[in-house]
Amino acid sequence: MSSVPLPSPPLRDLALSRQHIDRAGVNRVPPAALAQMWESPDTRVLQVHAGRAPVVQTPQGLQLVLRAPAEVPAPGPDDLQLYLGVDDGVHHVAVVSAESEPETADGSAGGEEWRGLREVGEELSDRDAGLFTEALSMGNWHAVTRFSPRTGEPLTATTSGWVKVEPDGKEHFPRTxxxxxxxxxxxxxxxxxxxxxxxxxxxxxxxxxxxxxxxxxxxxxxxxxxxxxxxxxxxxxxxxxxxxxxxxxxxxxxxxxxxxxxxxxxxxxxxxxxxxxxxxxxxxxxxxxxxxxxxxxxxxxxxxxxxxxxxxxxxxxxxxxxx
The missing domain is CATH 3.90.79.10 (Nucleoside Triphosphate Pyrophosphohydrolase)
Incomplete structure (x- = not known):
């Protein structure tokens, strides 16, 4: 048996394993939690359209564009509304849509661009990389988990986007x-x-x-x-x-x-x-x-x-x- 050395753990600086935000799962549970967060001007919203999110270059580096609820168009009936977590007392939510990103009058807004996670994941901060990865993962799960595998009945999102339920109450949880x-x-x-x-x-x-x-x-x-x-x-x-x-x-x-x-x-x-x-x-x-x-x-x-x-x-x- 060869004694060739193997690399030693841990791998460091894995771009999409960085997680700065507290997911605070307890905040997902109250039925009105997400609606209350949308009412607060302090909440910050991440928009994801067709796998892309808005980013902007700042003196501190590339950042996600996170908006107050009043600055975001009302979610459509097929859009996923999702609680992401809390950072320094600020609640973060996402709206994930299968539609292409919205256009702006001049093609950009203050240098804003819509980019995919593969493109920008390495450049984003720990918090932003974690937010984008979490929102994209959950959006993909919702997109393919629309009907009950038991009955074929449509599923409904609950628990701030983290659970889908059948009409009889049977729950389905995110899969990886x-x-x-x-x-x-x-x-x-x-x-x-x-x-x-x-x-x-x-x-x-x-x-x-x-x-x-x-x-x-x-x-x-x-x-x-x-x-x-x-x-x-x-x-x-x-x-x-x-x-x-x-x-x-x-x-x-x-x-x-x-x-x-x-x-x-x-x-x-x-x-x-x-x-x-x-x-x-x-x-x-x-x-x-x-x-x-x-x-x-x-x-x-x-x-x-x-x-x-x-x-x-x-x-x-x-x-x-x-x-």
């Missing part, structure tokens, strides 16, 4: 899909990166996959490594090491990050989820990044942090938008 994502390291300390068929040419990242029912995270790491790339992970407990986790609301995942020690290096991709896979030394990866032979995942992703944990620091590359 657990997925592992892993830096697989060979006995000679190389990193395995794969390319999915739907990605642009030269885009490479670490492997990942969803946890199946009745399966623990470590077993998922081993199964996905073999299914996607034909690589066997060591069977000892120390061959799979947890490094950190990050929500990934595209649409509803929690990415649980690991480093894993491979005991085989022959690659046999499945051709479905992974079209190409390669082992990289640090020198090879740096050269491929320099020449454009490899485009890495963006800094907002835990995938990027896993690669950097193995690499030993920031990658020598300028970020490009994830497509």
């Amino acid at each position: 899909d657990a997925a592992v994502i892993m830096a697989i390291i060979s006995p000679d300390d190389r990193l395995l990166l794969g390319h999915q068929p739907i990605w642009p040419a030269n885009r490479y990242s670490v492997l990942a996959g969803f946890v199946e029912p009745g399966e623990c995270f470590e077993d998922t790491v081993r199964r996905e490594a073999f299914e996607e790339a034909g690589v066997v992970i060591g069977s000892d407990a120390e061959d799979v090491r947890y490094l950190g986790s990050q929500p990934w609301p595209f649409p509803a995942s929690l990415m649980v990050g690991f480093a894993a020690r491979a005991v085989t290096t022959e690659i046999k991709v499945d051709g479905d989820e992974i079209a190409l896979a390669r082992w990289f030394s640090r020198e090879e990866l740096a050269e491929e990044l320099r020449t454009g032979g490899v485009l890495p995942p963006p800094g907002v992703s835990i995938a990027r942090r896993l690669i950097e944990a193995w690499y030993g620091g920031p990658l020598p590359v300028q970020d490009q938008p994830w497509v």
Whole structure:
């Protein structure tokens, strides 16, 4: 068994794992709570339209545009109204709509732009990154949880947007899909990166996959490594090491990050989820990044942090938008 070292936890500065606001779940429960917050001029409202939210550049950096209730158009019948939490005594709520963002007369308002979480998540403050991630995650859950899986009856949102109920009172709670994502390291300390068929040419990242029912995270790491790339992970407990986790609301995942020690290096991709896979030394990866032979995942992703944990620091590359 190889003794190649694995990166040590925790992963730091995961862009979408930052959570400054107190979600204050007790404030969701009173039936009139959300309506009362809408009546208060001190409440701040985050608008999310088609996965995008308004942001503005300030001397302190990029910030979400949070408005008083009177400054926000009345929510439509299909819009989600959601309690997000409290920060320094200020309640925050969201209005999440499937409609495109509203237009302004001159195309912008004081430099305001509507941007997606993938684009701006890394630049936002801890509070704003947490608010946007929370609102987008819940909006995605509501969009696909419209009818009872038992009866087909329409569901109604309650508890300030955090529960959906059937006509007979049966409750449904938000769901998150657990997925592992892993830096697989060979006995000679190389990193395995794969390319999915739907990605642009030269885009490479670490492997990942969803946890199946009745399966623990470590077993998922081993199964996905073999299914996607034909690589066997060591069977000892120390061959799979947890490094950190990050929500990934595209649409509803929690990415649980690991480093894993491979005991085989022959690659046999499945051709479905992974079209190409390669082992990289640090020198090879740096050269491929320099020449454009490899485009890495963006800094907002835990995938990027896993690669950097193995690499030993920031990658020598300028970020490009994830497509």
